[in-house]
Structure formats: C-alpha cells, structure tokens
Amino acid sequence: MSENLKTIKEIADEIGVSKQAVWQKIKKESSIDLRQFTSKKGNTVYVNVDGQKAINTAFLNKTSTKKRQRKDFVDDNVDNSVDGNPEGNEEILFLRNLVSELQSEKKDLHKLLDQQQRLALQDKKVLEEYKSEINELKALKMPSQETxxxxxxxxxxxxxxxxxxxxxxxxxxxxxxxxxxxxxxxxxxxxxxxx
Missing domain, CATH: 1.20.5 (Single alpha-helices involved in coiled-coils or other helix-helix interfaces)
Known part of the structure; x- marks a missing residue:
C-alpha cells in the first residue's frame, strides 16, 4: 500500500474527530465526491492525498462553520484570534466545528433515547393487556384436564x-x-x- 493512502480512521485521528464525524462531513459536503479519491481493499476504504486534503478543508471550511455557528447561536462578531495569531482562528473554528458535531450527535442520541423509551412503554402496555386477557381466560374456569x-x-x-x-x-x-x-x-x- 502506498504511504500516501490513509484510512478514514487515520484521517479522523489526525483531525481529532471520530470516523463517524468524517463520514457525516463527507455526506454533508457536496464538494466531496469520495469515489474519485478512494480505493477499496477488502472492507477497508483508502483515501488518496487529494481526498485527504478535501476532507481536511471541509473540516476547516469557514462558511460551513459559520452556518453551524449561527444555527447554534455562536456570536461570529467576537474576535477569535489567539494572541493576535490568525492560525489560532483556524484552531478555534476547528474546535467550534467539533463542538457542533458533538451537539448534533447528542441531539440524535436524545431522539433515539426518546424513541426507545416510547417503545418500552408500548411494550409494557401490551404485556399488561396480555396478562389481563390470560387472567380473564383463567377466570372462565374451564374443567381441568386432571379432573x-x-x-x-x-x-x-x-x-x-x-x-x-x-x-x-x-x-x-x-x-x-x-x-x-x-x-x-x-x-x-x-x-x-x-x-
């Protein structure tokens, strides 16, 4: 395997996010057509240098971050430079992006938890209905086989x-x-x- 190729996991580790966050970013960003940047060996997807750059750019893209900042009510007018260092802005944008991704995942988890709780209540209700039906059938006192x-x-x-x-x-x-x-x-x- 060429040293230029990396797995999604390796790219995610370099950026400091999860594999799922990378896949979500690829799905959200219409500019990344992963098929042209990847090759597959077995079940593992390898991304070439151009694909790696596209993914890194997507995570550092200011416009997508600004959209997410507005969505999450982050004030874009605050000076985010770190000690007057413009490179610190990229780091802050990256961290904001990471926070928004985590918030999005948290919302999804809350939705799933709510669904699971609703299903558990439905199951409990159905189980209680079955129990009452069984008790009603027992109350009929059909002659037992033993008798x-x-x-x-x-x-x-x-x-x-x-x-x-x-x-x-x-x-x-x-x-x-x-x-x-x-x-x-x-x-x-x-x-x-x-x-």
Missing amino acids: EFKHLDNQYKDEVNALKEKLENLQEQIKDQKRIEEQEKPRKWWGLWRK
Whole structure:
C-alpha cells in the first residue's frame, strides 16, 4: 500500500474527530465526491492525498462553520484570534466545528433515547393487556384436564370391574356346567369298580 493512502480512521485521528464525524462531513459536503479519491481493499476504504486534503478543508471550511455557528447561536462578531495569531482562528473554528458535531450527535442520541423509551412503554402496555386477557381466560374456569382424566379413569375402572364380574360369573357357570355334565355322563361298566 502506498504511504500516501490513509484510512478514514487515520484521517479522523489526525483531525481529532471520530470516523463517524468524517463520514457525516463527507455526506454533508457536496464538494466531496469520495469515489474519485478512494480505493477499496477488502472492507477497508483508502483515501488518496487529494481526498485527504478535501476532507481536511471541509473540516476547516469557514462558511460551513459559520452556518453551524449561527444555527447554534455562536456570536461570529467576537474576535477569535489567539494572541493576535490568525492560525489560532483556524484552531478555534476547528474546535467550534467539533463542538457542533458533538451537539448534533447528542441531539440524535436524545431522539433515539426518546424513541426507545416510547417503545418500552408500548411494550409494557401490551404485556399488561396480555396478562389481563390470560387472567380473564383463567377466570372462565374451564374443567381441568386432571379432573377429566380422573372422571375417565373412574369410568374405566368401573367398566373393568363390571367385566371382571361377568367373567367370573361365566367361569362359575362353565364350572357348574362341567360338573353337571360329569354327573350326567353314563358310566361305563368297567369304571364302576374304580370308584
């Protein structure tokens, strides 16, 4: 890789902002068409020297900073020179830009937090509605399966007992029938002395 190429992270570190701030700046600045300044290797985007200059310029651009200063009610008429050093102005503008970026991110985070809280309340409300519906269904007191099984079990036992009685009666009748048949059977003459 050429030494001239840098990642967005490296550029962000040099400027002193986050990677997200660099990406937001690129999206906001219509003058930066990143495609002409970048190459991609794997998932990493590398920016050439011209792209790096464009990004640095965007962060130090006085007009975009002034728009943001007005939006955030910063007084542009105050002399911002540091000890009469005009280079200090660039540093102050950069810091103001950084502060405004952080304020913007903070507002976005507040919006997300509000949305999350609203969703949590909605979830809680739905959960309470489900709980009340479940309690209403329980209140209907539908016959439990256990009671039904006991009823079926008792019915089955009664039927089995009745069948056992019938079987015992039949067995008794069969025994009685065999005894009667044995008694009525004519005896052979040779079997008379055996008894």
